[in-house]
Every structure is written in C-alpha cells, then in structure tokens.
Amino acid sequence: MEQLKITGHPNLRLKGDIRVGGAKNAALPIMCATLLTHEPVQLRNVPSLRDINTTMKLLRELGVSVSELQHDKVTVQAYGTISTKATYELVKTMRASILVLGPLLARFGEAWVSLPGGCAIGARPVDQHIKGLQAMGAQITIEHGYIHAKAPEGGRLKGARIVTDMITVTGTENLLMAAVLADGETVLENAACEPEVTDLAKMLVSMGAKIEGIGSNRLMIQGVERLHGTTHSVVSDRIEAGTFLCAVAATGGDVRLTHVDPTIMDAVLDKLREIGVELEVGDTWIRAKMDARPKPVSFRTTEYPGFPTDMQAQFMAVNAIANGTSRVTETIFENRFMHVQEMNRLGANIVVDGHTAITEGVESTALSGAMVMATDLRASASLVILGMVAEGTTIVDRIYHLDRGYERMEEKLAAVGATIERVSGMGEEI
Ligand SMILES: CC(=O)N[C@H]1[C@@H](OP(=O)(O)OP(=O)(O)OC[C@H]2O[C@@H](n3ccc(=O)[nH]c3=O)[C@H](O)[C@@H]2O)O[C@H](CO)[C@@H](O)[C@@H]1O
Numbered sequence: 001m002e003q004l005k006i007t008g009h010p011n012l013r014l015k016g017d018i019r020v021g022g023a024k025n026a027a028l029p030i031m032c033a034t035l036l037t038h039e040p041v042q043l044r045n046v047p048s049l050r051d052i053n054t055t056m057k058l059l060r061e062l063g064v065s066v067s068e069l070q071h072d073k074v075t076v077q078a079y080g081t082i083s084t085k086a087t088y089e090l091v092k093t094m095r096a097s098i099l100v101l102g103p104l105l106a107r108f109g110e111a112w113v114s115l116p117g118g119c120a121i122g123a124r125p126v127d128q129h130i131k132g133l134q135a136m137g138a139q140i141t142i143e144h145g146y147i148h149a150k151a152p153e154g155g156r157l158k159g160a161r162i163v164t165d166m167i168t169v170t171g172t173e174n175l176l177m178a179a180v181l182a183d184g185e186t187v188l189e190n191a192a193c194e195p196e197v198t199d200l201a202k203m204l205v206s207m208g209a210k211i212e213g214i215g216s217n218r219l220m221i222q223g224v225e226r227l228h229g230t231t232h233s234v235v236s237d238r239i240e241a242g243t244f245l246c247a248v249a250a251t252g253g254d255v256r257l258t259h260v261d262p263t264i265m266d267a268v269l270d271k272l273r274e275i276g277v278e279l280e281v282g283d284t285w286i287r288a289k290m291d292a293r294p295k296p297v298s299f300r301t302t303e304y305p306g307f308p309t310d311m312q313a314q315f316m317a318v319n320a321i322a323n324g325t326s327r328v329t330e331t332i333f334e335n336r337f338m339h340v341q342e343m344n345r346l347g348a349n350i351v352v353d354g355h356t357a358i359t360e361g362v363e364s365t366a367l368s369g370a371m372v373m374a375t376d377l378r379a380s381a382s383l384v385i386l387g388m389v390a391e392g393t394t395i396v397d398r399i400y401h402l403d404r405g406y407e408r409m410e411e412k413l414a415a416v417g418a419t420i421e422r423v424s425g426m427g428e429e430i
C-alpha cells in the first residue's frame with residue numbers, strides 16, 4: 001500500500017505555479033451522461049484519477065467503448081449492446097457509480113445498480129434518487145442488494161414535478177439525466193446549484209437537451225426523444241484549487257494557480273482573505289501570497305454558493321496553526337471530522353462537540369511529524385497540508401483515498417518546494 005512521506009518544516013515557503021485539473025465531481029456525472037446517446041462524446045480536461053479509472057472500467061463493463069485517457073482527453077461511445085447492470089464489485093469502490101442509474105433507465109428503460117455501501121463520512125442514502133425516479137413513473141425494488149428500476153409501459157420515463165427533501169448533488173444529477181429523455185416536462189425543485197451540476201447541464205444541452213434554470217435551484221427540463229454526441233471540456237476543479245490555496249495559507253509563500261475558474265470559488269476565496277492570504281485573481285488564474293501567521297476562521301459548511309464541505313478539512317489544517325480559536329460546523333455530513341484525531345497526532349489542539357470542531361491554534365513550531373492515517377479523500381489532503389509544516393517526517397497512510405480525487409498531488413507540491421514523495425508501505429487497502 002502506498003504512502004506519502006513528507007519532510008515538514010515550519011519555515012517552508014511554497015513558491016511557483018501549479019496547474020489545476022478538471023473537476024472530479026463534474027467529470028464523473030459527465031462520463032455517465034455519455035450513456036444517454038449512441039453517438040461518440042469527446043471529453044476534455046478530464047483528470048487522471050482513481051475515480052475516473054473506476055468510471056471508465058464501469059462503462060466498459062456495461063459494453064461502452066471508452067478510449068484511453070490521453071492528455072486529459074477521452075472519447076466515449078455507448079453504441080451497440082449495452083448492459084444495464086452496474087455490479088457490486090465496482091460500485092462498492094466508488095459511490096458515484098450510482099450516477100449510471102438515471103441515464104441507463106432513461107435510455108434503456110431498465111437498470112440494475114448495486115446499492116452503494118456505507119462510507120466513512122456519513123450514511124449517504126440514495127432515497128431521494130429513488131423517490132424522484134418513482135415520481136417519473138419508474139417501478140423500483142431492492143433485490144439482493146441491487147436497485148432494480150424499470151420505466152413505465154412503453155419504456156419511457158414521464159416528466160414530473162420533483163421536490164427533494166434536501167439538496168442533493170448527485171441526486172439532482174441523476175434526476176436531470178433521467179429527465180432529459182423523459183416524455184414531457186420535469187421540474188426539479190430544491191435542485192443543487194453546485195458548479196459541477198451546472199457543467200453537467202451545459203454538456204447535456206450541447207447534446208440536444210432542453211434545460212432551463214441552469215445554475216438555479218429550479219431546473220425545468222423538456223424531455224426529448226434522443227440526444228446526440230458532443231465535445232465538452234470539464235470545468236476546473238475548485239476543490240483541488242482550494243486545497244492548494246490552503247497549503248499556501250498554512251506554509252506561507254507565493255503560488256500561482258493556473259487553469260482555474262475563480263468565479264465559482266467565492267466562499268473559499270473570502271475565507272482565505274480572512275485568514276490573511278493576499279489574493280490576486282485573473283480570468284483563469286489565482287495568485288496567493290502569504291507571509292504571516294494565519295488568522296483563525298469560523299464557518300458552517302453549506303450547499304453552493306455557501307462554504308463547501310469538501311473544503312472543511314483543509315481549512316481546519318490552516319486553523320490548527322492559526323493565531324486564535326475557530327469554530328467549524330459541518331452541516332452536510334454527519335461524520336466528517338475524522339481528520340481531527342489525526343491532526344491532533346501532529347500536535348494540533350482540536351476538540352469535536354457534536355457537529356462543531358473547536359480549534360485552538362498552536363504555533364507551527366509546536367507541531368511534529370508523525371504517522372497518520374488518511375480516512376477519506378479530503379481528510380487525506382488536510383493531513384498533507386499540516387504534514388508540510390510539522391517539523392520532521394510525516395507518513396500519510398492509505399493514500400488510495402487521496403488518489404481518488406487528486407492527480408499527482410505529491411508531484412505538484414514538490415514542484416513548488418515541498419519535500420514530499422510517494423513510497424511503498426506495508427499493509428492492505430481496505
Ligand atoms: C461525486 C460527488 O459529486 N460528490 C459530492 C456530492 O456528494 P453526494 O451527491 O453524495 O452528496 P449529496 O449532496 O447527495 O448529500 C447531501 C446530504 O444529503 C443526504 N442525502 C443525499 C441523497 C439522498 O438520497 N438522501 C440523503 O439523505 C446525504 O447523506 C448528505 O447528508 O456532494 C457532496 C456535497 O456537496 C460532496 O461532498 C461530494 O464531494
């Protein structure tokens with residue numbers, strides 16, 4: 001099992017340029033949306049990640065022709081005989097596999113998708129995906145651990161007005177992909193407005209879908225009989241970008257991120273300014289300069305355009321060495337503080353009280369490197385950030401979590417001055 005070995009130092013200063021990749025959370029639904037047409041779809045700015053590999057495998061297992069991912073580009077064509085069964089073996093390794101449910105059902109009238117298992121950050125049920133598809137006339141049963149969905153007589157879903165109980169990102173994406181081929185109009189109320197949902201909607205429109213209200217919490221979809229192929233470039237990864245900005249906030253230095261879209265990062269950029277990071281923002285780049293001890297920032301995670309839960313852990317790493325006390329409340333997932341005990345192993349002083357983590361910032365010189373365990377994707381990134389400022393060697397174990405969502409993170413950080421390398425450790429992936 002691979003690990004990251006970081007030689008940290010409180011005086012480290014990151015300096016240089018980092019190229020940000022395409023967003024994992026946009027690329028995943030977009031790759032699943034290729035199931036909606038038999039024509040070829042060319043995707044650009046696709047990041048090379050473990051989750052993308054899993055999606056490519058899943059699509060191939062369904063019979064879809066998927067090219068190799070080369071220089072951020074992949075061509076996908078769901079032509080010929082396509083299976084409608086997404087098996088447990090692949091779904092268990094990536095929850096986002098549930099995103100094939102809507103497209104398979106919409107185009108082929110039936111789908112079998114393994115129920116995704118429980119996961120580290122929370123229970124994460126998919127009841128809203130099911131409720132929405134039922135409103136569109138699907139018959140849904142759970143059989144032997146699989147969701148079995150069948151479209152009504154005639155094989156086509158029917159447009160419906162759907163109000164989800166809460167805002168759900170992949171739920172909105174699944175229902176949107178189902179609605180574009182349904183018979184009649186679907187209105188999705190309480191829809192997620194995340195930029196990744198918007199990117200999917202734009203891609204669907206370029207395939208011939210009729211969608212109004214893109215970017216808002218009310219999506220109106222007029223179903224069409226068929227969609228066609230397209231070429232689409234995936235939106236940049238605002239979470240990867242935010243993670244590198246937090247790294248600069250923690251270490252200090254002067255780093256320019258390229259290939260980013262700063263317009264979708266307001267909440268994160270505001271908090272970085274509050275921390276004391278000097279930001280210069282261009283059309284497709286952000287320059288971050290930091291030369292003081294961070295100021296503590298308190299926040300609650302909320303849906304877009306609020307503060308993203310996927311940035312909570314990385315900001316906590318900065319709070320860990322800030323000049324004062326901060327309170328961070330996690331409102332999206334019930335178990336997303338697992339990085340706290342690992343950060344405390346590096347010398348941080350964080351206590352969790354229900355859904356709130358209270359951090360008493362310590363001087364970075366009070367931290368020392370240790371063996372820590374990555375428990376989920378963003379927790380892993382937060383440990384890398386803190387490991388870079390903790391004096392001595394930090395080994396981050398179980399980095400297969402990190403590889404799900406960050407492309408060559410250690411190489412990108414090493415290129416701006418961090419001492420970090422991938423090493424082979426002992427043990428097994430679980
Ligand atoms: C692949 C992808 O895009 N992942 C993102 C997506 O996850 P994901 O789409 O899984 O997250 P959701 O937006 O669905 O979850 C929000 C909340 O709703 C709950 N819920 C959701 C659906 C449902 O049917 N029933 C239900 O109870 C969840 O348990 C959670 O508490 O949005 C999250 C919230 O921004 C991000 O952290 C993830 O990085």
Ligand SMILES: C=C(OP(=O)(O)O)C(=O)O
Nearest residue numbers: 025095096310377378405
């Ligand atoms: C939680 C995340 O991803 P996923 O929904 O794929 O688990 C994430 O990207 O931080």
